[in-house]
Amino acid sequence: MAVREPRRRVTIADVARHAQVSTTAVSKVLRNAYGASPAMRDRVKAAIEELGYRPQAAARAMRGRTFTIGVLIPHVRNPFFADLLDGIGEQLGGTDYQAILVQGGGTDLGAEARAIEALVDRQVDGILMIAPITPKARLEEVARWMPTIVIGRHERSTIYDAVFDDDDAGTELVVRHLIELGHRRIGHISQRNFGRGRPAALPHLTRAETYRRVMREHGLGDGIDVVTTTWTEEGGHAGTVELLSRSPRPTAVFAGADQPAFGALSAVHEAGLRVPQDVSIAGYDDTRMAAMANISLTSVDQDGALMGRTAARLLLERVEGRTAAMRFSVTPVLVARRSTGPAPTG
Amino acid sequence: MAVREPRRRVTIADVARHAQVSTTAVSKVLRNAYGASPAMRDRVKAAIEELGYRPQAAARAMRGRTFTIGVLIPHVRNPFFADLLDGIGEQLGGTDYQAILVQGGGTDLGAEARAIEALVDRQVDGILMIAPITPKARLEEVARWMPTIVIGRHERSTIYDAVFDDDDAGTELVVRHLIELGHRRIGHISQRNFGRGRPAALPHLTRAETYRRVMREHGLGDGIDVVTTTWTEEGGHAGTVELLSRSPRPTAVFAGADQPAFGALSAVHEAGLRVPQDVSIAGYDDTRMAAMANISLTSVDQDGALMGRTAARLLLERVEGRTAAMRFSVTPVLVARRSTGPAPTG
DNA sequence: TGAGGCATGGGCAACGTTGCCCGTTCTGTG
DNA sequence: CACAGAACGGGCAACGTTGCCCATGCCTCA
Known part of the structure; x- marks a missing residue:
């Protein structure tokens, strides 16, 4: 198999040409927007299928939507975070949103700040922050830019939602x-x-x-x-x-x-x-x-899975327009095993 | 503190206006491009600082560069991957590139396919795939679109680089x-x-x-x-x-x-x-x-850290233009501990 | 003194997508 | 049969950035 030059990516214009309609029409079909007949819808969908077209997130971002959820995670080494991510993934599955993770460094305030900025620069539609160590004032600053859910911290905020364990x-x-x-x-x-x-x-x-x-x-x-x-x-x-x-x-x-x-x-x-x-x-x-x-x-x-699911759900609600702040708290349960026992006498 | 409406994000045009230069000039300073006097450079940098300007990745993406490296990871629960990510982070630190992670699902071929497409849609500058289960043919298809390094698999490819343990x-x-x-x-x-x-x-x-x-x-x-x-x-x-x-x-x-x-x-x-x-x-x-x-x-x-560092280095080389395929193999070492001992007799 | 080169700065188009708006055709009702 | 309104499709501008190209003014050298 030879190395071919990367061909140009299929764009909405290619689809439009192939389906003999306008780019606007294709866009309408993509977004399930009003103003497209079933016939045209089918024709465009066929063309999309045929050409293997996929919308470019960057171009969409320029118009305001990326269908991307940014997740700030201190460090992937902590296994509890995996439970959270499972919950987040579960809730996001089936929607058009894709989660992208960025590592914050855990104990490095500067690294976390850069990670948050990276997400903001990439115009994600919303941010899930797992146990951030960043000062609350900065979190609220970010939350003013884009929908934000903070997982694991207890402060009250009127600008972002909080999901945490008690x-x-x-x-x-x-x-x-x-x-x-x-x-x-x-x-x-x-x-x-x-x-x-x-x-x-x-x-x-x-x-x-x-x-x-x-x-x-x-x-x-x-x-x-x-x-x-x-x-x-x-x-x-x-x-x-x-x-x-x-x-x-x-x-x-x-x-x-x-x-x-x-x-x-x-x-x-x-x-x-x-x-x-x-x-x-x-x-x-x-x-x-x-x-x-x-x-x-x-x-x-x-x-953790429940927390993750809830956080993702709340974030989607915010992306859809909710502005009132919400708080969600999970009640923990003691699991006594054999590593604890009666205190030694004497 | 009141909830303010999110103000418009600072753009290159704002910086240009503030520094009394053209947007082109600002762009040149941002990219360290030729054609900007030290004086102008300073003035623009001051304006950037003052306004807190940050380039928008999406707009850059439309021009071909996102400064983003996509990392496909089967599942964050595997602690070995954390070592890889440490290495990747170490190598990428200090560069302008930011790693974003996407979970592939581990054993779910469809989920992995969607994850890879998500990265391609987001126009990342390169992809690091950790132990993907996707067929080689598809990996090469992706690798034709964008620089790709595959970690953990042993096949030879002329299109992507491979980094793996022996x-x-x-x-x-x-x-x-x-x-x-x-x-x-x-x-x-x-x-x-x-x-x-x-x-x-x-x-x-x-x-x-x-x-x-x-x-x-x-x-x-x-x-x-x-x-x-x-x-x-x-x-x-x-x-x-x-x-x-x-x-x-x-x-x-x-x-x-x-x-x-x-x-x-x-x-x-x-x-x-x-x-x-x-x-x-x-x-x-x-x-x-x-x-x-x-x-x-x-x-x-x-x-793992060495593998991660190497993979990230190879990817950056490819982003910079290298096309010849490379392979890098790590030699493993046995660490005998107390969970293994002589076979029981009889 | 004139030609050529260099340093510097800016104009412009294009990347792919979508929201707004307008024009045309079709449908239903009096 | 006339007319209102809905249904449908498309044109266009704009999002923020950058690469290409051109214009200007100065310097150097023959």
Whole structure:
């Protein structure tokens, strides 16, 4: 097979010529617009089929529509985001909209800013932002340009919609679970704070705050111990090593998320301690790995697919014209597994 | 803060007016083109800064360039792809190009086809396809339209570049490792075959083929046992349950990838068997979870970041005009951990 | 002093699509 | 049979950017 020169792409004009109609007519058929007879519709559709015509998104963009939804994702390594994307994809399937993903960098404010600008420059019809660390003021600035849904943050906005997990409730579930098991010294692994916005807007801040509150409410203010790393396997490992070096050491660790919890499990293992006999470990997100029998990590399930579906639905509504702001919150559920058990006595 | 109407976006004409020059002049400055004095350059740059101007990708696209690289990814749930994306991002950082990701669905040929078309419709300057299942003929058709790099497939093409891991060598390493440990009955978990192209082009086919070859070369043709599922935790679990039901059951399982290997570990655990005393498990990809001390999965490391960087570099070269096809292969390394051990005697 | 070249800046058309508007033909009703 | 109104199809401009080309003015060199 020889290398042919790339032939010119089929345009609406080619279709019009082939179907013996005007370009306007073809456009009408494409958009299901008024003013096209069934006969013409068929003829044009046949021509489109025959020539393999596909509209060019760029030219459409110049007229205002791209049929593209931009999704800002901190980093694809976090498996929970995959659930969100599944939900988004499910909701968008069957519509004319296509999701494109852009990685924001996770902890790099500058990278995230560039990613957002990239989406704005590309004239997407709407943006879904997954747990952005960008200040709220900037999010609202973007939301004024184009329909925007923010996933995972708790602030109220009158300009964009919010879809989030009730991190407060979820954290309360898991910390109480540990306390009920008799734990008094419970370490917590949190993330470095990059945002400059209102505190507690980001999940890791809510979780840390609620952890502190619940501990205090149970008279365990002295047992509070927060280490700040990153929510990765490596971060969770390092944080747990630090917690285990305390004297007395905590008998349980709420890792804040499953990824650091996996690192915590490995750190406990390396220290020659047993889970849960010596140390209990709990995560958050209920990822698939958490359910594996040899891991069996206690976690908090937030329905990521539902959040994704809802976020995409809300965004489409906004694209279609809704302007009133909406909020949607998912109620988390504790999934107790074998990584948590009664506190060791003594 | 009130909801303002979205103001019109700043265009090149606004900048030109503000800087008292022509739009052509502004365009020249933007593109670092010839024919602009340093003085004018400064003036225009100041105006751009002042107005916060950003070029619109769609309008540029109509003139032939979008500064966008499309990345087709089967599914974000596979952690190995995150390494590839890190490499791609690293190489693209500092250039004017922005990567956008589109999910192909993994096992759904139709979804992948739509994803590829979405990228073509959006006039990206080049496409990086990660382990596509689309027939080669179609890949070449796309590659004639725009610069294309295919990651993970082994076929030769004169039209697109290929970047892949030497799956044959990697599989030989891991299967030999198991044989040297004394295993004779080694199960293998493979994936359903969706492609219709040349066999062995996709990694899972190469791995299965090489597994068979190495087994036979060591006189272990009778010990060959392949189950076909999907390369997910769930698939690996189900496949391993099936393998463990054999009589006699295999003493080792080469899971084909880390994700199914994790499922395999859990299945062995559930069956009340020990790893590696009763059953050895090996994966492929050397993901971060494999390195966790409590998992300690034997795996094969393929340098995903290097593959990603190389693929992105090759693509940029093609965007700049190279037409000769290139191939780049990464040499894998066996990482033996505690999930593999001597075959049980008797 | 004149010719040629270079540096600099701008005019213009074109990329593909769609919304607005206008003209023609057809249909139904008095 | 006349007329209003609907149905239908097409012309045209505009979206923002860039590549090609031309005009101007200055400098250099023979």
